Amino acid sequence: MKVLITGGTGFLGQRLALTLQALGDSVTILGRNQAVGRHLAAQGLRFVAADLRDAAAITAACQGQDCVFHCGALSAPWGHFRDFYATNVLGTRHVVQGCLAQRVSRLVHVSTSAVYFTYADQIQIAEAWPWPKPVGPYAKTKQWAEQEIQAGYQQGLSVITLRPRGIFGPGDTAILPRLLRASERTGIPLIRQGRAVIDMTYLDNVVYALQCCQQAPDSLSGRVYNISNGEPMSLIDLLERLAQHLDITLRFKPLAFPVAYGLATALEATATLLSQPEPILTRYTVGLLTFSQTLDIQAATTDLGYQPQVTMDQGLAQFAQGRTYQRESKLICI
Numbered sequence: 001m002k003v004l005i006t007g008g009t010g011f012l013g014q015r016l017a018l019t020l021q022a023l024g025d026s027v028t029i030l031g032r033n034q035a036v037g038r039h040l041a042a043q044g045l046r047f048v049a050a051d052l053r054d055a056a057a058i059t060a061a062c063q064g065q066d067c068v069f070h071c072g073a074l075s076a077p078w079g080h081f082r083d084f085y086a087t088n089v090l091g092t093r094h095v096v097q098g099c100l101a102q103r104v105s106r107l108v109h110v111s112t113s114a115v116y117f118t119y120a121d122q123i124q125i126a127e128a129w130p131w132p133k134p135v136g137p138y139a140k141t142k143q144w145a146e147q148e149i150q151a152g153y154q155q156g157l158s159v160i161t162l163r164p165r166g167i168f169g170p171g172d173t174a175i176l177p178r179l180l181r182a183s184e185r186t187g188i189p190l191i192r193q194g195r196a197v198i199d200m201t202y203l204d205n206v207v208y209a210l211q212c213c214q215q216a217p218d219s220l221s222g223r224v225y226n227i228s229n230g231e232p233m234s235l236i237d238l239l240e241r242l243a244q245h246l247d248i249t250l251r252f253k254p255l256a257f258p259v260a261y262g263l264a265t266a267l268e269a270t271a272t273l274l275s276q277p278e279p280i281l282t283r284y285t286v287g288l289l290t291f292s293q294t295l296d297i298q299a300a301t302t303d304l305g306y307q308p309q310v311t312m313d314q315g316l317a318q319f320a321q322g323r324t325y326q327r328e329s330k331l332i333c334i
Helices: 013-023 034-041 054-064 083-103 136-154 175-185 203-215 234-247 257-273 283-290 298-305 314-328
Strands: 002-005 026-031 046-049 067-070 106-110 122-125 159-164 186-190 223-227 251-254 294-296
Touching: 002 013, 002 054, 013 026, 013 034, 013 203, 026 034, 026 054, 034 046, 034 122, 054 083, 067 203, 083 106, 083 283, 106 136, 106 203, 136 159, 136 283, 136 298, 159 203, 175 186, 175 234, 186 257, 186 283, 203 298, 203 314, 223 298, 234 257, 251 257, 257 283
Parallel strands: 002 026, 002 067, 026 046, 067 106, 106 159, 122 294, 159 223, 186 251
Antiparallel strands: none
């Protein structure tokens, strides 16, 4: 099968590309990181250097493809709304239009559990859970991106959407590395004694879920599925297990939620006023560390046949090994 992966030079896209290649698919990766693109091209993948904002380039890349995996997105807790909109909304629109124009058989879209997020505990969220007012530009534009996907479905495009929660693994530069950097600098903010229940997903489990979508019958077109490891645990338990695998001692900074939220608000205001980069603490990050959010993955299990292939402990061990490899070799860790 011929497949195209947007965001193919990113964390998830790289792993998906190499997995599908090993299974015999002809894989084209589309992305902006030319160094990673060349590295993957040397391994036999076809690399297209393109931006999701370039509609013509996206349509051209879709030509002749049987399946398109839309993994590309601007994913960050901080940034200008215009950049999130251009990449996540308009970029998704371009992918949908390209698939329709080139008669692609299946589009698999990677959304996020951030579409559900609000400043409150949320346990066993099902796919039909009403969306709250979005917290930040990332969540808002990913909600709108799903609307673009559904518009494509209404026009006859076969599409399935996944909402994974907290992807982590070797090569991760977001969730766990941010917590480790916080430990090294000022201490990890520990709010409500770290009792928030965290639901995460190991990288290879997301890749497996994407394969399930690739192979799913057309009767599931238009559906949306939650994906996680199905092993919710408290934040403090997660951090203690991570420290054990890394053989380190983590530093914590106990904070009350109002204090942490107020501090993050002030830091954001200062960064906005002075046009500074992402502050060390954002309101969204405070929310993630404070409130529980777990997903109901029964629909994916029943419809797609999804079952996590790697446990949380196995995944944390792989992350720790990958982090050691990165430090020692200074090479790209995939």
